[in-house]
Amino acid sequence: MKIVYTRPKCLKPVPNHYCPGCGHSIIHRLICELVDEMNMRGRIICIPPAGCAVLAYNYFDFDVCESAHGRGCAIATGFKRAQPDRIIFTYQGDGDMAAIGTAETLHAANRGEKITSIFVNNAVYGMTGGQMAPTTMIGQKTTTSPYGRRTEVEGYPLKITELIATLPGAAYVVRTSLANPAKIRETKKAIKKAFEVQMAGAGYSLVEVLSPCPTNWKVSPREAFAYLEEKMEKEYPIGVMKDYTAKKDK
Amino acid sequence: MAAKGKITINQGLCKACELCLTVCPDEAIRLSEGLNEKGYHPAETAKDSCKGCALCAVMCPEAAIEVCRG
C-alpha cells in the first residue's frame, strides 16, 4: 500500500486552536500542501491577519509576519517591493479584508501588487466572539446584529471580491467554497493558480474562500457545511471572476 | 476488485467534528466510545470497507488522517 494522503510537512505537527469544523484549518492545510508541492518554503512569506488566524504562525513552518488589523496588503506591499523575487501572501478574514483594511486591499489590488491574498469569508467576526462582519448576510443574526442584519440599518453584504475583479491591477480573482471535498480540491487549485499568477508577475491575485464558522453560526459542523452550500453560496456565487491567462488565450 | 484502502487517524488531533463521517462513501469511520486528551470522542475506523478515496482526509480540518491505498 502506498500513502495517498498525509499531513503536509510545512504544517507543524501540533494541534491547532481552531474550533471543531473550522474552515481556517482546512485552508491552512491546503496552503501547506502547496508550499510543499511547489517547493516554496525557502521563498514564501505569509502575512496573517488580526482575527482567528492571527496564530497561523503557530502552524506554518515558513516565514510569517504579524500585521495590525487590516494592514496586510500594505505590509505585503512593503515586503514585495523590498524583495520582488519572494512570494508574498496575505491571509485575511472578512473584517480584516473588507472592513478595516478595505483601503489597503483595494489599493494594493489597483496597483497590481504582485502579491496574493487568501480571503477567508465566514460572514462573521470569529475571534472577537461573533459580531457582524461586512460580509454578514441579510437577516443573519450576530451578537451585534441581534435582530438579523437589516439593510436599512447595517447596509448590504460587501462583495469586495467582485469589486476587485473590476480593477485592472487584479490579474486573477476567484471565489471558492469549502462545502465539500470536490470544492476543497477546487480551492486548492485556485490558490495554486494565484501563486503561479504572482510568480509570473502578472499582478494581484485573490482567492476568496467561503468558509464555515460553526461556533459563531451556532450550529454543528455538519450543519455549517450544509449552510455554506445552501445559503452562503447563493449570496456569494463561487467561480472565477477574472483570469488574465484566459484573456491571453482568446 | 475494488481498491483497498486504509486510514490512520491521529486521534490526539481529532475534535470530533464528524465531517469525515459525513463524506465517507463507505461508512468506514465512526466516533469512538472513548475520549481523547481534549475530551472529544475521536474518529476511528468502523469497518474494513475503506477504498482509500481520501475524501475524509481532504475534509479533515485537523489534517489528522493519513490515507493508504493499494
Add this chain to the structure above:
Amino acid sequence: MKGTDALGEAAIRAGCRCYFGYPITPQNEVPEYMSRRMQEVGGVFLQGESEIASINMVLGAAASGMRAMTSSSSPGISLKQEGLSFLAALELPAVIVNINRGGPGLGNIAPSQGDYYQATRGGGHGDYRMPVYAPAYVQELYDITMKSFDVADLYRTPVMILGDGMMGQIVEPIYLHERPDVEIPPKDYILDGAENRPSRIIKSLILDPVEMEEHNWKLKRKYDLMAHELPEWEEFMTNDAKLTIIAYGTAARIAKGAVKRARSEGLKVGLLRPITLWPFPEEAIRNLAKKTKLFLVFEMSTGQMIDDVRLAVEGKVPCEFYGRPGGVVPIPQEIARIIERYWLQKEL
C-alpha cells in the same frame, strides 16, 4: 541646501532604499525629492494610499531587512501611531519624519511644536519609547538623518525626526559627507524565506501575561540603554548664565538670537538646546540647575517640554514658560524682551 532636500539626501546616503509616504503640507518636498532620487539609486519610492498604509509598507520593508523611512506632518503622524506602536513592539528599525504643523485638528501649515507630547510619550498605544531627534540647523538635520538609520538598526527601534516647516524650508550651506562607518550587527531577524534555515516569526501578540511582562521588561532594558547612551544637547553661553533658556528646534534658533542680544546688553543669559527630546537630556539640565538662577522654557506651543524640564529640575530652580502656539514664529527681539522682563522681575 534646503532642509527637506538635505534630509532626503542624507537618507539616501545612509543607505535608505525604501521610502513610502502620503502627501501632506508642509513636507511634500521630502517625498518629491525621494521620488526622484530613489529612481536614480535603484531604490523603492511608493506613494501609499494613506499614512496608515505607508507606515505599514515601511514595516514590511523593515522586516525584509531594508533601511526604510516615511515622512509626514502632524495629522498624518496621528494616523501613523498604530504603525509606530507595532514597529516598537516588533523591534523593527525605521525612520519617521514629522514636519510639525499647527494643531490640533487640521490646524494650519505653519511651524509649530505642538506634537512634543505625541512624539515623546509614545503617541501609539502600549508601553514603549522611541528616540526623537529635533535638529535646528540644516547641517544638523543632514547629520541626524544619517545617524537615525544607524540608531534605528543598532537598537532595532523606530526613530523620529521632529522638525517643522521652518526647518524644512530653510536654506543653508552644508557639507554633504558620506555615512560614517558604523558597524551594524547582522539582521538575523528578517524574513526572506526559510531557505535552509528554521522558519522565523515576527510578532507582537503575547497572550500569556507573564511572557508579555517579560517582553515589556526586555524592551524597558533597551529603553534604559538608549536613555543612557543617546541624549544629545547643545549648550550656548551657559557657564555663567543666571537665566538659562531651554528651547529646541526652530524655537532654539530664535532663542539663540535673543541670547546674543541679551549678552550684548550685559545680561548673563544662556541657552540649552535639547537635540534628543527622548531621551531627554535631563542630566545636563540637572547640572545647570546647580548654577543658574532661572530656567525660561520657550516653545512654539502652549507648553509641553516644560514638563520634562520641571521633572529634571526637581523644583530646585524656578521654571518659567513663554510660548507662541498656532504657527506664530516670534522674532528674537520678542524673546529678548521676555528675557529682560524676567531679569528685572526676578532681580537677577
